[in-house]
Amino acid sequence: MQVYILLTIVSSILYGIGLVIQKKGIEKISGLKLLKNFSIKNMKKLIRELLNKKLLTGVIIGGIGTLFYWKAISIGELSILQPLTNINIIVVWIFGWVYLKERIRSREWIGLLLIFVGAVVLSVSAW
Amino acid sequence: MDWTSFNIRRCCGTECECMVKYELILAIIAGILFGIAAILTKLALVPTQEFSIFSLQDWKLFIFSWPFVGLAIFGILSVVFLWWGFSRGRAIITISIFIGFSALVSVTGGVLLFGESLSVIKAFGIITITLGVIFLQKI
Numbered sequence: 001m002q003v004y005i006l007l008t009i010v011s012s013i014l015y016g017i018g019l020v021i022q023k024k025g026i027e028k029i030s031g032l033k034l035l036k037n038f039s040i041k042n043m044k045k046l047i048r049e050l051l052n053k054k055l056l057t058g059v060i061i062g063g064i065g066t067l068f069y070w071k072a073i074s075i076g077e078l079s080i081l082q083p084l085t086n087i088n089i090i091v092v093w094i095f096g097w098v099y100l101k102e103r104i105r106s107r108e109w110i111g112l113l114l115i116f117v118g119a120v121v122l123s124v125s126a127w
Numbered sequence: 128m129d130w131t132s133f134n135i136r137r138c139c140g141t142e143c144e145c146m147v148k149y150e151l152i153l154a155i156i157a158g159i160l161f162g163i164a165a166i167l168t169k170l171a172l173v174p175t176q177e178f179s180i181f182s183l184q185d186w187k188l189f190i191f192s193w194p195f196v197g198l199a200i201f202g203i204l205s206v207v208f209l210w211w212g213f214s215r216g217r218a219i220i221t222i223s224i225f226i227g228f229s230a231l232v233s234v235t236g237g238v239l240l241f242g243e244s245l246s247v248i249k250a251f252g253i254i255t256i257t258l259g260v261i262f263l264q265k266i
Contacts, residue, residue, distance in 0.1 A: 016222075019209075019218065019222050020218055020222075022210070022213065023213045023218035023221075023222075026210050026213040026214055027213075027214075029214070067180050070168065070172065070178060070180065071178060071179070071180055073165075073168060073169055073172060073178075074172045074175060074176075074177055074178030075177050075178075077237075077243070085226070085230075086226055086227070086230055088222075088226060089222070089223050089226050089227075092218065092219060092222045092223065092226075093219055093223075096217070096218045096219040096222075097219070100217075100218055100219075102217045102218060102219050104217075104219055104220070108220065108263060110259075110262055111259045111260070111262035111263035112219070112220070112223050112259065112263070113259070114255050114256070114258050114259030114262060115223050115224065115226075115227040115255075115256050115259035115260065116223070116259075117255050117259075118227060118230075118251075118252045118253065118254070118255030118256030118257075118258075118259060119226065119227060119230055119252070119256060120252075121248055121249075121251055121252035121255060122230055122234055122249060122252035122253070122256075
């Protein structure tokens with residue numbers, strides 16, 4: 001296996017885990033409600049909320065994944081590597097189900113599977 | 128129109144239902160922006176030959192290249208829209224669409240900008256991802 005493919009796979013796993021943790025962190029943010037009632041106090045509150053542990057952890061893990069990806073993309077073809085990153089969909093499904101306890105309806109799985117198949121087809125076509 | 132929750136709701140009596148799945152729209156926008164950022168990453172890495180994350184010289188070449196500015200802008204915007212999508216819906220749906228659309232844009236960019244080939248299989252992949260998103264919207 002080429003080094004850049006291995007780097008991309010590791011990067012995808014880290015990126016997928018990072019995204020799911022970010023989702024957990026986002027749940028603690030009041031977001032638009034704070035922007036709607038714009039004031040210095042609310043902006044400070046928003047910044048404080050954005051610096052919560054879970055969101056930062058997710059960003060750092062995702063960031064490490066991105067560094068791996070940058071290394072991979074500098075030595076491989078974009079059309080191979082970018083579609084290959086789609087394996088993080090599986091990571092997100094598993095981690096989202098276990099960590100976030102999200103449940104997907106059977107009909108929604110069809111749409112999700114179509115997206116996954118499309119991503120896999122793009123990866124295979126590049127090889 | 129409730130701009131606070133960014134939902135268009137159709138109400139009948141006391142029953143309200145969301146007419147537009149904004150988690151899908153926000154995830155699509157985030158995916159497109161991220162796909163453009165991926166193309167700009169490739170362009171920004173071109174001067175470094177083989178980018179090393181431990182090389183100061185490579186970082187200088189990367190950061191002071193023109194695509195890096197666009198990469199930063201599109202990258203940050205994609206995160207904003209993705210987080211916005213997170214606040215409106217489930218991570219599994221939002222991230223799947225985000226990833227699918229970023230792949231669509233980067234493959235299209237690879238074909239248009241770097242002269243990479245667009246085969247029937249690639250076109251099939253693009254159509255399948257699009258159908259998946261349409262299917263999720265129709266449910």
